[in-house]
Amino acid sequence: MATTSKNSNDGGVVNSLVAALRDPVARSVAIRLTVASTLAMAIATALSFQYPWWAAMAVWMVGQPPRGLLFERSLAQLVGTLLGAAAGAGLALIWPANPAIAVLGLVAWIALCCGGANAMRHQRAYGAALCGLTSAVIVSLTLMTPADPLTFASARAVDNVIGIGSAILVALAFGPPGSGPTIGARARSVTSQALALIAEALSEPGERSLARERAFLLSLAALEASAEDAAAGSLAARRKLRELNALFASHLDLIVVARAIRSREASELAPGHADMVALQEAFRRAAAELAADRDLDIGEIHAASQRLEAADVVLSPVLEEMRALLARTADHFEQIGATSNRPASHWSTPHPDAAGLRRAMLRGALASLVAGALWLSIGWEPLRYLMLGSCIFTVLFSMVDEPAPVVRQILAGGLCAAVAALIWRVAVLPEVANGWFSLAFAVPLMLGASLLQARQGTVFLGLAFNMLFAILARPVDTHPGDPVSLVAIEVMLLCGIALSYIFYRWLLPMDTQRRRQHLRAAIRREIASISIRAATPWAGRHLARLRYLVLSLATRSRGQVQEVEDALAALSLGHVLFRLGDMRFSQAHADIGDGFLRRTLHLTSTPMDDPLHAGKTLHDYAARLNPADTGDGFPDLGQTARLKWLLELAAQDLLEHASIFVSPGAQGRQPPSIH
Numbered sequence: 001m002a003t004t005s006k007n008s009n010d011g012g013v014v015n016s017l018v019a020a021l022r023d024p025v026a027r028s029v030a031i032r033l034t035v036a037s038t039l040a041m042a043i044a045t046a047l048s049f050q051y052p053w054w055a056a057m058a059v060w061m062v063g064q065p066p067r068g069l070l071f072e073r074s075l076a077q078l079v080g081t082l083l084g085a086a087a088g089a090g091l092a093l094i095w096p097a098n099p100a101i102a103v104l105g106l107v108a109w110i111a112l113c114c115g116g117a118n119a120m121r122h123q124r125a126y127g128a129a130l131c132g133l134t135s136a137v138i139v140s141l142t143l144m145t146p147a148d149p150l151t152f153a154s155a156r157a158v159d160n161v162i163g164i165g166s167a168i169l170v171a172l173a174f175g176p177p178g179s180g181p182t183i184g185a186r187a188r189s190v191t192s193q194a195l196a197l198i199a200e201a202l203s204e205p206g207e208r209s210l211a212r213e214r215a216f217l218l219s220l221a222a223l224e225a226s227a228e229d230a231a232a233g234s235l236a237a238r239r240k241l242r243e244l245n246a247l248f249a250s251h252l253d254l255i256v257v258a259r260a261i262r263s264r265e266a267s268e269l270a271p272g273h274a275d276m277v278a279l280q281e282a283f284r285r286a287a288a289e290l291a292a293d294r295d296l297d298i299g300e301i302h303a304a305s306q307r308l309e310a311a312d313v314v315l316s317p318v319l320e321e322m323r324a325l326l327a328r329t330a331d332h333f334e335q336i337g338a339t340s341n342r343p344a345s346h347w348s349t350p351h352p353d354a355a356g357l358r359r360a361m362l363r364g365a366l367a368s369l370v371a372g373a374l375w376l377s378i379g380w381e382p383l384r385y386l387m388l389g390s391c392i393f394t395v396l397f398s399m400v401d402e403p404a405p406v407v408r409q410i411l412a413g414g415l416c417a418a419v420a421a422l423i424w425r426v427a428v429l430p431e432v433a434n435g436w437f438s439l440a441f442a443v444p445l446m447l448g449a450s451l452l453q454a455r456q457g458t459v460f461l462g463l464a465f466n467m468l469f470a471i472l473a474r475p476v477d478t479h480p481g482d483p484v485s486l487v488a489i490e491v492m493l494l495c496g497i498a499l500s501y502i503f504y505r506w507l508l509p510m511d512t513q514r515r516r517q518h519l520r521a522a523i524r525r526e527i528a529s530i531s532i533r534a535a536t537p538w539a540g541r542h543l544a545r546l547r548y549l550v551l552s553l554a555t556r557s558r559g560q561v562q563e564v565e566d567a568l569a570a571l572s573l574g575h576v577l578f579r580l581g582d583m584r585f586s587q588a589h590a591d592i593g594d595g596f597l598r599r600t601l602h603l604t605s606t607p608m609d610d611p612l613h614a615g616k617t618l619h620d621y622a623a624r625l626n627p628a629d630t631g632d633g634f635p636d637l638g639q640t641a642r643l644k645w646l647l648e649l650a651a652q653d654l655l656e657h658a659s660i661f662v663s664p665g666a667q668g669r670q671p672p673s674i675h
Contacts, residue, residue: 016458020451030450032064032170037450037466038443040166044159045435045476053470054156058163060453060466061130068233070171074164076127081160084113084134085153091135092142092149099143103372103387106139107365110391114364114398119352122228125399132364136391140384183231183240187247187336188290190223191329194251195287199280201258202265213255214564221554224248240336247332249547250325256572257322261315263652264645265308272311279304296333298326314641317579351526351545351552355518356510360398363508367394367500382488389496394503401512401556406460407501413449413464414497418490420445420465421472426483435476442475468493512556516563519553520660523570524607527661530574531605534581546574562659569657576650577604583643596621600647608654611661615654622647 020026037056044052058081062073087109095101113132117125134156142149181189197216200209227244231237265276282304290296302323309319371390375383393410397403424442432438449469452462472490504510526549529542550567557563577600584597600618608614625644654661 013452013458013461016455017448017451020455023455026451026454028174028176029064029454030447032174033060033450033453034443034447035174036064036166036170037163037446038439039170040163041439041470041476042436043162043166045439049155049159051155051159052476053474054159055162055166056470057467058160059167060450060463062164062167063453064167064171064175066232067171067175067177068231069229070168070175070233072123072232073126074168076123077130078160078164080127080130081134082157084131085138085157087131088135088138089149089153092139100376102139102143103376104369106135106391107368107372109135110368110395111361111365113395115357115361117395117399118360119357120399121350123232129396129399132395133392136368136388136395140388140391143384181230183227183237183244184337186223186227186230187244187333188293190220190251191247191296191333192287192290193219194254194329195283195290198254198258199283199287201255202262202276202280202283210565213259213568214561216255217252217550217554217564217568218557218559220248220251221551224551225555243332243335247329247336248551249544250329250332252547252550252571253575254322254325254329256568256575257318257325259568259572260318260575260649261322263649264315265312270312272308272315275304275308275311279308296330298330301326314645317642321579351522351548353515353518353522355521356515359508359510363503363510364394364398366508367391367503371496371499382485382492385489385492386496386499389493390499391496393497393500397500397504401510401515403510404501404505407497407504409458409460410464411494411497411501413461414468414494417465417468418472418494421469422483422486422490424469424473424475425481425486429478430480432478435478438475438478442469442473445469512558516553516556517664519549519556520566521607521663523549523553523567524661524663527570527574527577528604528606530577531581531601534577534601535585539578539581543574543578546571566657566660569653570660573604573650573653573661576646576653577601580643580646580650583646596625596643596647600650604650607663608661609663611654611658614661615651615658618647618651618654622651 020030037059040055040059041052044055049055058077062070062077064070065073088106091102091105091109095105110132113128113135116128117132120128137156138149138153141147142152193216197212200212203209224245227241227248231241261276264270265272270276279301282300286297286301305319305323309316368387368391371383371387375387393407397406400406428441429438432441446466446469449462449465452458453460453466454462472486472493523546526542526546530539530546533539533542550571553567554564557567580597580600584601600621603614603617622644625640625647
């Protein structure tokens with residue numbers, strides 16, 4: 001299932017259908033979806049299953065992505081369904097005489113699944129959502145009925161196996177093989193880009209250089225976000241993912257290091273400017289060699305950096321870090337292409353959005369609790385479908401950054417499906433004496449919805465139509481039904497979707513802007529933690545988490561220049577504080593140097609109320625440091641000059657990108673004492 005959706009109707013449903021018919025890729029996906037769902041429903045009907053349409057629903061849920069992703073998504077769906085079926089059956093069986101306890105148990109379970117889907121990524125999030133969905137189906141449709149929850153849960157698991165098997169069978173028979181660059185090709189391409197960008201970053205700062213840095217960060221974030229899907233279905237590729245993510249982290253650090261070098265040596269009057277030009281050329285040649293499918297050779301870069309270090313000793317720590325990063329990059333690059341499976345280090349550490357997780361859990365609990373309370377207090381039979389609809393769509397889209405537009409599509413698709421299902425049950429089925437004929441007549445409708453599902457802008461519209469039409473029209477069931485009851489069920493399902501939308505849109509909203517705010521808050525906390533735990537192994541871990549957050553923020557920036565530059569400034573400040581922490585605790589300092597180090601780390605050890613004040617303070621510290629004043633703590637000019645330069649770097653980040661460092665509502669509060 002896709003996790004993003006364009007908020008667009010592509011000129012209307014009819015235009016989308018025409019566009020899908022003209023698009024050979026979308027047309028192929030829609031045909032495979034229709035064939036697989038029809039096959040699944042036919043198999044379940046032939047096996048005399050009571051609800052064969054659930055098998056087709058499993059097909060639409062898993063979709064027809066590239067084969068590798070299809071296998072992993074199918075596995076996630078199967079595991080999530082089995083766990084959800086066990087939980088749902090347990091909730092319905094343990095307290096059969098007290099439905100309120102079962103409903104409260106489901107509320108708690110939905111909240112946990114919403115939190116898990118929100119905190120996880122890729123297929124793990126999909127599996128967590130399916131876990132909650134399946135539990136909601138079992139509890140809502142068996143509680144206070146003669147149906148045996150265990151039998152019903154087992155049937156849902158078997159339906160799921162049939163649906164998954166049909167989807168895989170059709171994909172193997174008619175689907176194209178997985179496409180896209182391999183892990184090795186991605187590593188080569190991004191490393192070549194990184195080396196070329198570092199050469200550009202070492203030049204005189206300008207809009208061209210800054211624009212390339214922003215573009216590279218966005219490209220790196222997109223590659224990091226899609227790498228797991230690209231490796232799906234291949235155990236060998238999955239074993240290389242950790243190396244690839246470590247390679248991405250090294251590239252990110254190299255850009256920050258290059259910016260730091262440029263800040264000192266860009267001027268032609270700088271001590272090592274001529275040698276920095278040679279370093280630029282070494283990076284350019286290495287990038288060209290790699291782009292030409294030759295080996296990654298960093299020997300010339302190392303030699304040029306050592307000449308620059310000899311010309312300007314102040315750069316010694318940052319050049320040492322650059323050489324270490326290059327060596328790490330070369331090692332990761334080699335391991336990606338090698339056959340060994342040596343584990344990579346965690347240079348980028350996932351960091352869950354705690355605020356978003358809490359909000360997702362609260363939303364899941366409240367939406368399901370409202371629906372469950374209405375069901376139990378009123379006691380009207382169709383209200384169980386209010387519970388079902390609200391639970392399913394609240395948990396299903398808890399992993400999406402922009403759920404409200406998605407749920408709007410679901411609501412529109414559900415409304416169309418409800419009308420079509422009512423017409424089908426009232427006008428079509430009475431004229432059809434055989435369930436197989438009924439299924440055949442429904443195929444064109446399912447194909448039309450599958451065409452919409454195959455289009456990025458209408459994927460959830462088509463998905464909702466197919467799933468709700470199947471469950472409401474029951475095309476293989478020719479037994480007559482009560483139209484009034486069907487209308488009541490349809491209305492309650494749509495009200496459940498609407499209840500989910502109300503929470504996503506107004507009561508506990510979530511969108512990309514709020515997610516960015518959460519990520520910015522997490523970035524501020526990690527920067528403070530680097531200062532608090534300076535010179536400890538934990539500082540390195542916080543820096544790794546900061547890298548992950550910066551990539552996540554860039555992914556959600558939607559190309560906004562300020563967002564991307566703020567993200568790079570935050571990582572730059574984290575690196576400076578990491579170096580300052582090492583400086584303070586690695587040697588004895590003169591009183592003046594140690595005092596400035598101690599005050600700087602104290603100043604940044606909490607999320608700042610006034611980053612502009614902090615930046616001016618650090619700039620003042622740097623101005624008061626005279627490299628000519630050496631002492632026991634700074635036995636040579638280089639130590640004092642290095643501290644002065646790092647303080648100026650930190651001050652520049654704070655002054656030019658204050659918005660990312662200030663906590664909301666902090667204006668007006670007095671900055672903490674730093675003396």
